[in-house]
Amino acid sequence: MLKFAANLSMLFTELPFLQRFAAAAEAGFRAVEFLFPYDYPAEEIKRQLDAHQLQLVLFNTPPGDTAAGEWGVAALPGREAEARRDIDQALAYARALECPSLHVMAGVVTPALNAEQCRETFLANVGYAADRAAELGVNIMLEALSPQVRPNYLFSSQWQTLALCDAVQRPNVYVQLDLFHAQLVDGNLTNLITTLNARIGHVQIASVPDRHEPDRGETDYPWLFNALREVNYRGYIAAEYHPANGTLPGLGWVKPWL
Numbered sequence: 731m732l733k734f735a736a737n738l739s740m741l742f743t744e745l746p747f748l749q750r751f752a753a754a755a756e757a758g759f760r761a762v763e764f765l766f767p768y769d770y771p772a773e774e775i776k777r778q779l780d781a782h783q784l785q786l787v788l789f790n791t792p793p794g795d796t797a798a799g800e801w802g803v804a805a806l807p808g809r810e811a812e813a814r815r816d817i818d819q820a821l822a823y824a825r826a827l828e829c830p831s832l833h834v835m836a837g838v839v840t841p842a843l844n845a846e847q848c849r850e851t852f853l854a855n856v857g858y859a860a861d862r863a864a865e866l867g868v869n870i871m872l873e874a875l876s877p878q879v880r881p882n883y884l885f886s887s888q889w890q891t892l893a894l895c896d897a898v899q900r901p902n903v904y905v906q907l908d909l910f911h912a913q914l915v916d917g918n919l920t921n922l923i924t925t926l927n928a929r930i931g932h933v934q935i936a937s938v939p940d941r942h943e944p945d946r947g948e949t950d951y952p953w954l955f956n957a958l959r960e961v962n963y964r965g966y967i968a969a970e971y972h973p974a975n976g977t978l979p980g981l982g983w984v985k986p987w988l
């Protein structure tokens with residue numbers, strides 16, 4: 731049985747953040763994810779999860795200075811101490827919120843940076859995160875981001891994600907397969923699912939190219955759900971899209987799965 735989660739940074743944004751948990755549960759979701767918990771004490775988020783019997787399944791390490799265009803610091807040479815503080819903080823939240831997976835954000839490689847050095851820095855920081863996470867039973871996710879959404883992010887292809895997972899040599903590091911980014915960059919999604927298979931730790935979905943509900947656009951999600959079922963995918967599939975016309979009217983696609 732496939733399991734679905736609502737991304738509370740993109741869905742239910744008609745409501746303030748802490749009210750989105752109730753709305754997701756009311757809509758039938760049993761699991762949620764979001765970008766960042768850091769503006770709120772963990773206890774406050776935990777109260778929402780418990781009150782609405784929701785499982786938190788994923789969130790991200792802090793993004794760095796977003797106003798300056800940063801999107802993670804784990805690949806930025808010279809920022810290792812900050813990256814590891816961020817990882818420690820994120821893992822403290824993961825523990826408090828009983829969240830099984832953490833996405834470690836790499837960062838944008840500006841022209842002033844050496845790409846190979848960034849990759850090495852990322853691998854070292856992911857190794858640190860994986861070892862700390864293993865003590866808590868948490869898995870680490872790595873996510874390729876398309877240049878259309880995040881230009882110059884450290885990696886954009888699912889094959890680069892796989893190579894990074896291989897290179898870090900830790901059993902608790904997985905591919906976070908966002909099928910929206912994957913279609914933009916790699917295509918051939920059925921092959922990606924069957925080839926990556928057991929290395930996939932988390933899946934996210936949205937229509938392509940508009941990043942709306944996954945019931946439109948160029949990707950056939952019922953087909954891909956079936957492909958995930960056939961490889962016996964046991965993780966979550968998170969709805970990470972911008973609703974085209976409000977969250978609730980767009981949830982028809984997920985109703986049969988909840």
Ligand SMILES: O=C(O)C(=O)[C@@H](O)CO
Binds near residue numbers: 911
């Ligand atoms: O942008 C995405 O896609 C994500 O999954 C974010 O959480 C990280 O960039």
Ligand SMILES: [Mg+2]
Binds near residue numbers: 934
């Ligand atoms: Mg994503």
